[in-house]
Amino acid sequence: MIPPVDSRDDILTPALLVDLDAMEANIARMAAHLAGRGRGFRPHGKTHKCPAIAERLIAAGAVGICAAKLSEAEVFAAHGIPGLLVTTPVIGPPKIARAIHLAARAPDTIFSVDDPGNVRAFDEAAGAAGVAVNLAVDLFFGRTGIPPGQPALELARLIHGLAHARFAGLQAYDAAASHTTGYEARVARTRATMAQAVDTRRLIEQSGMPCPMVSSGSTGTYSIDAEIDGITELQPGSFLFMDVDYSRVGGPDEGPYRDFTRALTVITTVVSKLETAAIVDGGYKAFSTDRPLVPEAVDLPGARYAWAGDEHGRLDLSHVTRDVRVGDRIEFAVPHCDPTVNLYDRMYAVRGGRVEAVWPIAARGMSQ
């Protein structure tokens, strides 16, 4: 029912757009920064859920792609994406069976673990299937994970001693660090938590086990993590697209965070017009609402968006000088990129006024 489209002006709304010039510049910048510091680049696929983008990241030198969920990893594997790292625990026999099936097809896949019972279940399922499975110890910095230091060492030792599991290293993502506002505060938090990750790596190696990977970092902390010896690779995601949230975490000069350029927008249409307000066809089902932020019109100075239900937003035009009419198209920066992308089945890849491709967001909704 959605026809093919060549011109940006013909995209039916609401729709998710990615600006290819901006995204390509973001990828090139991140890849060059990490290569220059000898860190691996394993960007997070939970942001885009899109095999076409994963392919471009691999082509730009990424060693692999992270996935938050087993089902996301299955989609990427089905598209031939190598080096998958599942960053959160995979729990329960049916999912472990699927994980082992994935490990058989894509033997370089790594799964994150933080629980001895879960580790043993992985080992048994791998043994029954006659494969080996790579397990990374997930370190606790406030969400999932096992505490760094001795507890993590013991879990690594358990993995190391099992017949069908291989210890792959440490998964060391600190969610709170990524979104700490203020660059100096972010530096302090990141250095403190990543020192624990690097110390844990040292402890494990001193115990005679190789610890080939410490995977950390995010869009907010990449330039901090990349300077820390002992961190082997980074897993940023939002740098591809950027959003209103990340534009507010603050850059090194105390100004806005400008390392990457906004590449993701949602295009809407004015569907109803009031005296000093316009109703656009993008609401809770077109934008994520998990931040105390609203969509920002990118080309209509003075316009202020307010939520107006599942399908609508109300745009206050009292400070807008341009005439706005029913049928006008208005584009917005999104409050938070990852959950916004997860609302859409496809992404329009645009360059200037042209639609170069329509990419299926093949792992959208893949959470089970």
Added chain:
Amino acid sequence: MIPPVDSRDDILTPALLVDLDAMEANIARMAAHLAGRGRGFRPHGKTHKCPAIAERLIAAGAVGICAAKLSEAEVFAAHGIPGLLVTTPVIGPPKIARAIHLAARAPDTIFSVDDPGNVRAFDEAAGAAGVAVNLAVDLFFGRTGIPPGQPALELARLIHGLAHARFAGLQAYDAAASHTTGYEARVARTRATMAQAVDTRRLIEQSGMPCPMVSSGSTGTYSIDAEIDGITELQPGSFLFMDVDYSRVGGPDEGPYRDFTRALTVITTVVSKLETAAIVDGGYKAFSTDRPLVPEAVDLPGARYAWAGDEHGRLDLSHVTRDVRVGDRIEFAVPHCDPTVNLYDRMYAVRGGRVEAVWPIAARGMSQ
């Protein structure tokens, strides 16, 4: 990749569940209430986006199904659902062409309009296709629509005078009334706005035009609207499922709103365990976040949920007496049903411990 499932305990998480006993009771109660007062029942499909549920509503006596978007209506029409009412404006030539195509296949479909230019565009496209199109005048109560009274009369007259458009009546949804907290405040608001709708109907009929429909109402106001003469039908949606938000709008006895029973839940798994907290596998991508509310555990007294990112929630267990372990399954009432349903591709229809069906949410993401 998602296997068939018979037992509720085997549903992979996170997943959306509908309790059939509860939903069937909700449907029976609403249908009986409206039938008893001689009002039509055209429940809103934006809540469920699910043809299997639309079929059950029609079987329970609904005259049709509302759709917020043209693309939702297309999905329902493809499944043979009659009496479609598209409740928000359809703007621009490509969408109007699709609307006319739909009108040709499903001639009883009604489209809502609030703008003379849009009305003329509909008429021209219908004429070019050799069909007639039913248009309802959308009344303004704070979002889309044209002001009740004289402006609405003039728009009705425009439609009435055109060759290929038929005036179908008034679309009179007051979003603010539905969610007004406190029953008496909701009565006052609903009576005030619906009096304007009924007066507008009278004005139109006094001008010599039939006005066969005034479609209004919601889960929060159905018992109020159903007593107002001149309102011909109601379009509630959330009564099917209920959610944390609607449980707080207040009932007639100043207590909670209990007219309908919670039928919708999200089931999650504990994937990581801390000392007095559990991490469950449901976060921003498993629940809507548009209300200042959190998911509520339905069978774990004392547990308090806090958001913990895209894929996770943190459950404070300090006031929970039961032992909670990795792998435990925890079910939650959802903050707001409509945008939560829109996150899922399928809904597990359960009765007690059995999965009776897995229903595709075929219109999920249908917004373009």
